[in-house]
Amino acid sequence: MKKLVLRWGWSLSVVFLCLVSSPMYAQQDSLRAGVSSVAVPVVVENDTLFYLHSGQGGLSAVRRAENVQEAILQAGKNLFFEKKDSLHIEEGAYLTDIMYGEKVLLSITDRDAVSTGISRPELAKKYFTPVAAKIQALKKTYGVVGMMKRSALFVLIVGIQILLILLTNYTFRKLRRRIIRLRQSRLKPIVVRDYEFLNTRRQSIILLFLSKMLKWVVIFIQLLFSVPMLFSVFPQTKSIAITLFSYVFEPVKMIFRSMIGYIPNLFVIAIIYLCVRYTIKGLRYISREIESGKLKINGFYPDWAQPTFNIIRFLLYAFMVAMIYQYLPGSQSDIFKGISVFVGLIVSLGSTTVIGNIIAGFVITYMRPFKVGDRIKLNDTEGHVIEKTPFVTRLRTPKNEIVTIPNSFIMSSHTTNLSASAREYGLIIHIDVGSGYEVPRQQAHQLLLKAALETPGVEKQPKPFVLETALKDSYFIYQINAFVKNADHLPKIYSDLNQRIHDAFQEAGLELLLPHYYAQRDGNPIAMPPEYRQKSKK
Secondary structure, X not given: OHHHHHHHHHHHHHHHHHHHHHHHHHHHHHHXXXXXEEEEEEEEOOEEEEEEEEOEOOEOHHHHHHHHHHHHHHHHHOOOOOOOOOEEEEEOOOOEEEEEOOEEEEEEOHHXXXXXXXXXXXXXXXHHHHHHHHHHHHHHHHOHHHHHHHHHHHHHHHHHHHHHHHHHHHHHHHHHHHHHHHHHHOOOOEEEOOEEEEOHHHHHXXXXXXXXXXXXXXXXXXXXXXXXXXXXXXXXXXXXXXXXXXXXXXXXXXXXXHHHHHHHHHHHHHHHHHHHHHXXXXXXXXXXXXXXXXXXXXXXXXXXXXXXXXXXXXXXXXXXXXXXXXXXXXXXXXXXXXXXXXXXXXXXXXXXXXXXXXXXXXXHHHHOOOOOOOEEEEOOEEEEEEEEOOOXXXXXXXXXXXXXXXXHHHHOOOEEEXXXXXXXXXXXXXXXXXXXXOOOHHHHHHHHHHHHHOOOOEOOOOOOEEEEEEEOOOOEEEEEEEEEOOHHHHHHHHHHHHHHHHHHHHHOOOOEEEOOOOOOOOOOOOOOOHHHHHHHHO
16 A cells, blocks of 8 residues: 555656656757857957847847947947946846946846856856946047047148158259259269260250159158058058058059969069070071081072071061960960050051061062172163162162062062172173174274273173174174173273273274264254354354
């Protein structure tokens, strides 16, 4: 019986405990269900005070944290701190409030306590400490004493900046006077090959301009530091100061980082440039040796050395540009590619004739129809070659006229090289002479050969010779041919030969019928005014 009573008593106690504890566990489960898995920080002026894990009164945890932040900021920026105990904790049946005077800054719920694992009063004390410290810091920042200190600092910075500007102006005024004195005493004209590139007046103007620019640069650098410092004095404008600093230093930092990152590419560019440069130096030395005749290559003429070197140098530089292009900053950007295509299109459209002349110039060089100093005849133009360029060839005529001929025109025309013919074979000059049939052929031949041999510049060997080229109605045409080795004096040789032919026939008493002339008069007066006719008779 006793055991039965104990058993029934134990059963009743268990049932009672279950009935009592079941609402408690249900309430805890509902509190845990309202707790967010993500902690939302309460941040006041970049200072994280604590975290909230749940909402309250229909507000989400994020919105609740924003309200707490705004309430703490308003309390801290309130210039009138009521009492030392204005910030306090009030306990309630369901809430524990952190109060600032009559205003609730934060209400702590049971859900907050469940999320942290400590009781609601202990959690309130834990949150109270950072809130009180932050409000006290805000009072110092935005209080009257703090504002006065910041105002004094603002005035001090402005005063220092004004003094710096005055000192800068004073320094550069002294520098200006110093430059003016230098102009009168120590500056000397800069002369480049007998040309006065910069006289003392121009030098002083440039120095004064540079000093003025340097002054403004110094003032600008001062303002770069002082203006952000002025904005950073007051908390309300501190964000503006940070923005101004970012405007100035972010581009500088970006450029500096880009320069550091570009150093490997710069080394690659330098290596490519040095390899091409010293290769060109070696080729220049070889070309000079070939041009001077010290180095001889079978089938390669000395006058080909310089043009060949120019072609190879151009190809090497083009290869260098193609290799370096991919390492240039921004070469992969669409803007860089677009500009490159545009420049290439302009060059290709506008340089067709130029490129044609360049190619013709190189072809002429390797064809070797003439060289500088040769006397050539190009269509109706005859003269000495004084210059050959990739674009044009210049001739000086016997009348000292400078004629510029495009190389493409030379390629499409026939060219006679008188100097080359004279050097290699002996150039044959010829003059046609007409004599009557009554003059013996042998006598005419002897007179013409004698005149040719007496002419300076005519070679004795091979001997001159006479051709009988035509039989006219009243005269016979003889052609005297003579060899010359120097084509540079052709006009003089022709003139001397004509003179000696004329003298030889005159001395022999023979009449020249070519060119024609008439001397018969029928008694008619000379066709000129009477006053000049009397003078001609005298």
